Amino acid sequence: MTYEDKLAEFQTRIDAGEKVETNDWMPDDYRLATLKFIEMHANSEVMGALPEREWIPRAPSLRRKMSLTAKVQDEVGHGQLLYRVAEDLGKTREAMFEDLIHGRTKFHNVFHYPTEHWGDVAIIGWLIDGAALVTQRALLDCSYAPYARVMKRICSEEQLHLRHGEDITLELANGTERQRWMFQDGLDRWWEPIMHFYGPPSNPDKDVLLKYRVKSKSNEELRQEFLDHYVPRILDLGFELPDNGLHHDSESGQWIHGEIDWDPFWKVVKGEGPRTEARLSKRRAVWDHHRWVREALSESIWKAA
């Protein structure tokens, strides 16, 4: 069987909706693109813990302090699961972590921004987790089977997080003037990064991830799904969206966003987001200082073997 034959057979399997397991034959571009995609997802989970965790020490009640710790713990746990899936595609977790902290690989744009107050916790828990869930649900049907299996577990936990975020949002929405201000202020700062969340419009014909059905929806489709679900809910709570061009199109029944400025997005992609360097350099410091911890762990693993 020539390489071309194998490739054709692989594409036929993909098109027929079949799943690929770790030990199945796969073309190099499939392996590399899938690894890169999952690695970025894993990176985003562990980096995504950081903006939120800043509010664990400052949570306004004991109950919120515990639930926010539990929630961030889940996100780190998702990172752990995803790194394991990525490792099976041929890159060690150590190498992935080294690449992350030295800025050689990416993590999601929203995790490059600062947080200012408890309102940000509501925005992250409700809208950013909500945005992520739209993407993650679309991945349940991913052609790479181990990833799809992990996504199933992640989606069910994310569903709980969404309720946690919604709950915090409702407390603020029904609260004092200051509490309502917190949510509105958070919305004003986060709306643009949220619009950037799914990435710029892309050409589906050139997207290898779509061709191989690692992803099944384009960036624009996902963004539209998010808008149609969340815009009416946010407006219902009496908050304002910082987008003058936003309107409801009665013909399609869709919410249409105004013009998006992509410059801040590209800055983030280049690793120049407002908190990119601060967060990565602290990770590097913890990583470098604790080399002895990793050595002690690998030593005992070696002894046990």
Added chain:
Amino acid sequence: MTNLSPAFKESLEPLLLAIADDELIMGHRHSEWTGWAPHIEEDIAFSSIAQDEIGHANLFYTLLSGVIDKSPDEIALARQSSEYRHAIICERPNRDWAYTLARHFLYDTAERIRLESLRASAYKPLADVADKLLREERYHELHAEAWFSRLSSGPMEGRHELTVALSEALSDAIGLFEIIDSEQVALEYSILPESNEDLLQKFLSDASERIESYGLPFQLSPSESEGEFLATSSGEMIEGSDEQAAAPPAIAEAEGKWQVTGEFAGMGGRRGKHSPEFDELWDDLTKTYREEPTATW
């Protein structure tokens, strides 16, 4: 709770506050590792321990809220920093993984000894909580012990880091058994079945035996135990230059009895004396609550 005598209540309050504050502040520091721990599995494990400790604090504050008629959140978050009664060791910054583990081991050992004793408390709600928590705390100690075992038998650097951190944390751990306000009354009522002095004896025996079983030294850091000596112009060595200089702290065992002498930097927490680092912690801890004290969150 209305049928408790005023003297009974008065001795219960400082005791519950000390235990609850220990748990809250320790849980707060532990949770500072969430997202930053040097190892992803440990990030997850430490977040669990942090949640447990904060949950335990909540249980003790709930007991207290029945005595002083304030909500647990109000007790936990609406006080001035000098009104907190935790031991200073709980508020020390996390520094690094070695110090964190050393403190984790000593704190959870002390907590077990305290809870085991409180199971016999004449104040039944407290005895019940102590019994319930002991079961959970066992997992914390197992976690600390697994690390001690791994690091003490692993490469030199890890063993060294732990040894240094342990000697530093040990000095502060004494403060966990500092006398509590109205302790004598609490003893008379058997709310507190054993004095902190007696609990400290148990703690030192228990901790020293277990630490030495890993082949690690049970000692204060040399800079503390030796004190400071200065040379005079005549070449004579005199102790300190300040006449008010504190006596160096020391722990020694003789005929099965532990002697704890000198001034320990980790003392004073039970009287509301804290380190400057606690002001920062307090500022974080109460920040959002203070913004809108009447709000629900």
